[in-house]
Amino acid sequence: MFQRRPDEMKDTALVLVGHGSTRHPDGAVPVLALVEDIRRRGLFAQVAAVFMKQEPPLAAAERLVDAATVVVVPVFAGKGYYTDTLIPREMGLAGPVTRRDGRRLLYTAPAGTHPRIPGLLACRAEGVANAAGMAVADSALLLIAHGSSRPGGAGDTPRAIAAAMAAMNRFAEVALVFLEQEPLAASWAGMVNRRDVVALPLLVAQGMHASQDIPPLFGLTAGEAGPVESAGHRIVLATGIGAEPDLVDVILEMAAAAMALERE
DSSP states (O other): OOOOOOGGGGGEEEEEEEOOOSSOGGGGHHHHHHHHHHHHHTOSSEEEEEESSSSSBGGGHHHHOOOSEEEEEEOOSSOSHIIIIIHHHHHTOOSSEEEETTEEEEEOOOGGGSTTHHHHHHHHHHHHHHHTTOOGGGOEEEEEEOOOSSTTOSOHHHHHHHHHHHHTTOSSEEEEEESSSSSBGGGGGGTOOSSEEEEEEOOSSOSHIIIIISGGGGTOOTTOOOOEEETTEEEEEOOOGGGOTTHHHHHHHHHHHHHHHHHO
16 A cells, blocks of 8 residues: 655646547546545646546646646556657657756656555456356456557557466466457457456546457346356356556555655
């Protein structure tokens, strides 16, 4: 749990960057909830959120806060085109540290790349399995990542998470599928051998993908989690990374690390 902080945090602003959606504005709820949680802790001078696809936009970040130092944390499940190219371009970020108009902007890696994420997700997946009456050691864990249709995809972070969770030897097997690259999520039944399966989206928000694209893969509708019989398996569907209670501490640790690194 995050306990210590640099003294200058109280003179620093924190900006969380979310994906958002023009079609499903409720997708912003997890990021907005994180903002409110962090505000209540009183660690930063200001805390705000901006989004790629809904208001307030990325370009609004610097007018939403007025602190001289601003830490920008992309609340995304992994690295990819959005975090490496689009967000820095739209926000005018030149790298981990950008100095502009007397201000210092610190840009961190995506929250999903934090080393604590695999362990947090493994514990939650175990809890979902136990609640469904599944024996964890004899069940499969199916991770569902977004991926990218762009050449090369965007699977480095999900693959690293899957490998870390497999190395924990908690589940009998760990498989990884994607919504927008191979192996596609639609082929999930051929990726797992165990009858009992916990499906865990590596997504932050319960937006279109989590509510409309993933549940039908298992014969579920939006809001349903199972367990349900599907393709010869018994499936239970967990919520995405954005529902992880310790995500706040992960974000705070990333912000503190960015500030410490910049001081060196």
